[in-house]
Amino acid sequence: MKSIQTSKVFQKNTILTSDNRCRNIDIINNSICKRKLLIDENGNEFCFYCSTIAAEDKEIKDSAEKALENEDVHKLMSAFKKKSLMNKDLHEATLDKYYPQNESQDVALETVKTYINEFDCERGLVLQGKPGLGKSHLASAIVKELIKKKYSGIFISLPRLMTELKATYNRKSALQEVEVLSALQNVNVLVLDDLGVEIDGKKDDAAAWAKGKIYEVVDSRVGKSTIYTTNFTAKQLIELYGERDFSRMVQYCDSIKIEGKNYRFKKFS
Numbered sequence: 001m002k003s004i005q006t007s008k009v010f011q012k013n014t015i016l017t018s019d020n021r022c023r024n025i026d027i028i029n030n031s032i033c034k035r036k037l038l039i040d041e042n043g044n045e046f047c048f049y050c051s052t053i054a055a056e057d058k059e060i061k062d063s064a065e066k067a068l069e070n071e072d073v074h075k076l077m078s079a080f081k082k083k084s085l086m087n088k089d090l091h092e093a094t095l096d097k098y099y100p101q102n103e104s105q106d107v108a109l110e111t112v113k114t115y116i117n118e119f120d121c122e123r124g125l126v127l128q129g130k131p132g133l134g135k136s137h138l139a140s141a142i143v144k145e146l147i148k149k150k151y152s153g154i155f156i157s158l159p160r161l162m163t164e165l166k167a168t169y170n171r172k173s174a175l176q177e178v179e180v181l182s183a184l185q186n187v188n189v190l191v192l193d194d195l196g197v198e199i200d201g202k203k204d205d206a207a208a209w210a211k212g213k214i215y216e217v218v219d220s221r222v223g224k225s226t227i228y229t230t231n232f233t234a235k236q237l238i239e240l241y242g243e244r245d246f247s248r249m250v251q252y253c254d255s256i257k258i259e260g261k262n263y264r265f266k267k268f269s
Ligand SMILES: Nc1ncnc2c1ncn2[C@@H]1O[C@H](COP(=O)(O)OP(=O)(O)OP(=O)(O)O)[C@@H](O)[C@H]1O
Pocket: 089, 090, 093, 097, 098, 099, 100, 101, 105, 129, 130, 131, 132, 133, 134, 135, 136, 137, 138, 194, 229, 230, 231, 263, 264
């Protein structure tokens, strides 16, 4: 629309054409433009195609590409939402519903708040500690806060991700494995919940397959924010994944160690 209007204005005001032809690279067709140049009211030559039409086309093309890149993420986010991949008890998990029970939990909450305020799409976190200390609660609260700030975010437990990936091998699957992997690569913040559980105690080939998939995701996200929660210590994780893969996972992560009593037992005490 805009170029048609501009073109009318231009026809009214400019009648002079130059004998010279445009020698720009036509960014849309990737060849020398060669269109006849026009002369504006100040006597300067210009190419109407390059200065107006191609520039607008490029803008449209760029925004279409951006939308396509985000499409995978949105498709996966809504597919995951439908299947409600988050445990029910985490639906309610927000920052203001996290009640620290000791100093390590005070520190965890403050660190998480700072992380959200200073979110840069690059740094990640490792939340480590025994069961029921609110690691998944805090990680899921981070995703919710960042989505409020218009970032894209996906929370998925690793055992669940493995199941979902296997399900994509079924021909009737609505999602393809490449779509899942591309969404996990492109999302601004990815929570991989329960690191270690998906390979601990698994048979060799199942563990090797899972390790390979996780490495693929982690490797594709170098320089992007990934948050891990885990019951395992760093030493145990090195044993499970090997030093090379583990160090790659956590190289851009700050670590939060949470201690205390299992909150799931709170009503029994
Ligand atoms: N400090 C807390 N304040 C409020 N709720 C909490 C707190 N800690 C844990 N919870 C709640 O307790 C339940 C268990 O917490 P969560 O799932 O985050 O534990 P976790 O550390 O991820 O445990 P696991 O290692 O077993 O996965 C959740 O319903 C969570 O909302």
